[in-house]
Amino acid sequence: MANALPLILTVFVACAVEAIEALTIVLAAGLTRQWRSTFQGMAAALVVLAAVLGVLGPTITLLPLGTLRLVVGALLAIFGLQWLRKAILRASGHKALHDEASAYLREVAAAKAAPEVPKGRVSDWYAFTLAFKGVLLEGLEVVFIVITFGDNQRNLGAAVIGAAAAVVVVTVTGIAVRAPLAKVPENAMKFAVGIMLTSFGSFWGAEGAGVTWPGGDGALLVIVPVVAVVSLAYVAWIRRYRPAASLGQQARAPEGVTG
Amino acid sequence: MLRALKSFGAFWHDFVIGDDWHVAAIVVVALGLTALLVHAAHVSAWWLVPLAAFAALAWSLFRATSSSS
Numbered sequence A: 001m002a003n004a005l006p007l008i009l010t011v012f013v014a015c016a017v018e019a020i021e022a023l024t025i026v027l028a029a030g031l032t033r034q035w036r037s038t039f040q041g042m043a044a045a046l047v048v049l050a051a052v053l054g055v056l057g058p059t060i061t062l063l064p065l066g067t068l069r070l071v072v073g074a075l076l077a078i079f080g081l082q083w084l085r086k087a088i089l090r091a092s093g094h095k096a097l098h099d100e101a102s103a104y105l106r107e108v109a110a111a112k113a114a115p116e117v118p119k120g121r122v123s124d125w126y127a128f129t130l131a132f133k134g135v136l137l138e139g140l141e142v143v144f145i146v147i148t149f150g151d152n153q154r155n156l157g158a159a160v161i162g163a164a165a166a167v168v169v170v171t172v173t174g175i176a177v178r179a180p181l182a183k184v185p186e187n188a189m190k191f192a193v194g195i196m197l198t199s200f201g202s203f204w205g206a207e208g209a210g211v212t213w214p215g216g217d218g219a220l221l222v223i224v225p226v227v228a229v230v231s232l233a234y235v236a237w238i239r240r241y242r243p244a245a246s247l248g249q250q251a252r253a254p255e256g257v258t259g
Numbered sequence B: 001m002l003r004a005l006k007s008f009g010a011f012w013h014d015f016v017i018g019d020d021w022h023v024a025a026i027v028v029v030a031l032g033l034t035a036l037l038v039h040a041a042h043v044s045a046w047w048l049v050p051l052a053a054f055a056a057l058a059w060s061l062f063r064a065t066s067s068s069s
Helices: A005-032 A035-060 A065-091 A100-113 A125-152 A156-177 A186-208 A216-241 B002-017 B021-040 B048-068
Strands: none
Touching: A005 A035, A005 A100, A005 A125, A005 A156, A005 A186, A035 A125, A035 A156, A065 A125, A065 A186, A065 A216, A065 B002, A065 B021, A065 B048, A100 A125, A125 A156, A125 A186, A125 B002, A186 A216, A186 B021, A186 B048, A216 B048, B002 B021, B021 B048
16 A cells, blocks of 8 residues: 555646546536536436446456556557646746636636526536536546556556545535635646656556666655656746746637646 | 547547647657667666656757847
8 A cells, every 4th residue: 555655646746636626527517507407417427437447447458568657658658748738827927827716707707608508407508518628628537547547557446545635625625615716726636637647657668668767766765856857847937938928819719628 | 530539639648748849859768778778788777767757858948048038
């Protein structure tokens, strides 16, 4: 269990960020439209996610470990560098900081404007689809992180525990405050997640390509801080030599799927 | 059907590759070179992937900040 702690913590933080974003959408749908259709949408998305995890998780472990690490490490490194890129651009002022409060207000405005249309057993199709898409899209990132980290460490159970704990903590907190979790340092968490995904991805990818790391798994204790220091140096470099004129068109552009 | 396939592909492209495909390409090339160095030249090239990741990130950030600074 002690060996699994870094895995659980990494998955916990990564999944908490996704759960916070999903919570914002669910709250917007539930509080402005109606809870019944929102819960139906959430439940449908969770069933799809459980099926994806249940099928892909054990299937991927059938691959030889070297192949698994090469493929998953590459995906994780690419995915992590994307997160890191966005986090660095945010930290250096070239991209607007992610703000759950304003994201919530945007969702609420859209939800209030949409008409209430029943479909089958769903009395409010808009609330259903909003909750379904929100939970499914953010949940797919959770599933991706759980499968890549869990299968690579041959400990899918520990990764599931980390993800489930994150979802439970965020959900319980969200129910308690009945508002988006705007006070959570989400941008700093995203920066940290980008560092972890990039570090683990580079480590596993290189191992899959045949590399033997000096110090074995202990190399991660060097890789993670080095990635963090280099990323912070990039932030300082951009702030000093390439400062943002203003938060222009790019900064206001809608977010992609990740980060 | 074709539209569904296209949007499925677009989703996964956005999900994994994201805003700058150059980063993904550099990582893939670096892993290929690493495998080549390890298996063909017997060089323990553990340093190549992290260096390529830092270079890819710097290149991508340089391009992104060129258009907005």
